[in-house]
Amino acid sequence: EVQLVESGGDLVEPGGSLTLSCAGSGFTFSHAYMTWVRQAPGKGLEWVGRIKSKGEGGTTDYGEPVKGRFTISRDDSKNTLYLHMNSLKTEDTAAYYCTWVSRWGRRADYYYYMDVWGKGTTVTVSS
Amino acid sequence: DIQMTQSPSSLSASVGDRVTITCRASQSISTYLNWYQQKPGKAPKLLMYAASSLQSGVPSRFSGSGSGTDFTLTITSVQPEDFATYYCQQSYSFPRTFGQGAKLEIK
Numbered sequence: 001e002v003q004l005v006e007s008g009g010d011l012v013e014p015g016g017s018l019t020l021s022c023a024g025s026g027f028t029f030s031h032a033y034m035t036w037v038r039q040a041p042g043k044g045l046e047w048v049g050r051i052k053s054k055g056e057g058g059t060t061d062y063g064e065p066v067k068g069r070f071t072i073s074r075d076d077s078k079n080t081l082y083l084h085m086n087s088l089k090t091e092d093t094a095a096y097y098c099t100w101v102s103r104w105g106r107r108a109d110y111y112y113y114m115d116v117w118g119k120g121t122t123v124t125v126s127s
Numbered sequence: 128d129i130q131m132t133q134s135p136s137s138l139s140a141s142v143g144d145r146v147t148i149t150c151r152a153s154q155s156i157s158t159y160l161n162w163y164q165q166k167p168g169k170a171p172k173l174l175m176y177a178a179s180s181l182q183s184g185v186p187s188r189f190s191g192s193g194s195g196t197d198f199t200l201t202i203t204s205v206q207p208e209d210f211a212t213y214y215c216q217q218s219y220s221f222p223r224t225f226g227q228g229a230k231l232e233i234k
Contacts (some may be wrong), residue, residue, distance in 0.1 A: 001202075033225075045171065047223040048128055062221040064128070097170055104177060112218045113176035114160045120170055124227070 002116045004098050009121030016088050016125070022081040022098030022118055025057040028077035031055065033101035035114055036083050038094035046094075048072075048083070065091070066122065088125045095120040129153050129217050139234040140174035144205050148229045150198040158194045159219035165228075166211045174176070174213075175200065191198035 008020040024032070033056075036048035044119045060072050071084040078103035081098050102115035130153035140146050150160065158178035163171040173182045175191040178198055188203045202209055210233050215226040 044228045045165075045216070045225045047216075047225065050221075050223075061221045073166075102176075104180070111159060111177040111180075113173055114163070114171075115173055115182075117170040117172070 002100060004100060004118035006096060006098050006121035009123050011124045011126065012088055013040070013127050014088060014090055014125055015085070017086045017124060018088065019085065020083040020098075020121055021095055022083075024079045024081065024098075024100065025106045029074075029079040029101065033103070033112070034072075034074065034081045035099045035101050036072060036081075037097045037099060037114065038092075039097070039115075039120075040091070040094045043094075048096070051081070060100065063111060085123070088123075090125050093123060093125045095122050128222055129156060129220060129224050131198065131215055131217055131224050131226040133213075133215055133229045135229060136227060137230040137232065138199075139232045140205050141234045142205055146202045146205050146209075146231060146233075147153065147202045148213050148231075150193075150200070150226050151186060152196045152198075152217055152219075155195045156217045156219035157192045158197050159217055160191075161216045162191055162200050163214045163216065164209075165214065202231075208234075222226060 003025045005024045016068040035050045042079040051060045069087045073082045098118045099114035099119045101114045105111045131149045160178045163173040165171040175190045179191045190201050212228045212230045
């Protein structure tokens with residue numbers, strides 16, 4: 001069974017830093033594209049960013065609100081995804097979910113979708 | 128960025144009703160459209176990808192259609208476990224974007 005377990009959520013002051021982790025199991029983590037999605041209290045879903053597998057370059061993409069402040073990385077030897085968050089703002093308060101991205105179709109025409117989600121970890125930015 | 132707009136934002140239905148939720152993209156996204164269901168306090172769950180492909184294990188009363196800018200999610204006979212919030216999401220370009228959600232409540 002594919003499983004994702006996030007950890008590391010905490011209360012942090014504005015301007016502070018925090019790193020979230022996501023441990024994956026039940027699939028070949030090193031081949032997987034992974035994503036972080038967040039949800040502020042009572043609000044909708046917001047895509048944070050994505051990392052490709054190292055075999056396909058390991059490149060990252062980010063949403064505008066976090067660009068330059070958040071960094072996604074991975075340690076395939078530990079089957080773990082990370083979200084390094086710096087210069088935190090009160091508006092970063094949210095539940096953070098990691099997801100396993102699946103794809104379907106042909107190489108030049110893949111459809112990507114967030115297939116499996118972790119249960120989430122909560123980050124609160126407040127003084 | 129591509130803006131995704133869902134309508135209605137909330138709707139109420141009775142068990143057995145047919146329900147349709149609409150998602151509109153601010154530019155053409157072909158069929159690069161996914162649907163998710165989220166229940167209170169839980170993580171979202173994938174329902175549909177590529178606009179009309181049903182994820183494994185999802186009941187066949189769910190269906191999706193559309194291409195270009197206009198998409199629909201239909202539940203043919205709403206069941207008690209379907210009362211939740213539904214989100215569309217485009218996978219055409221980065222950054223990925225979600226609709227604001229459509230909350231389905233019991234009438």
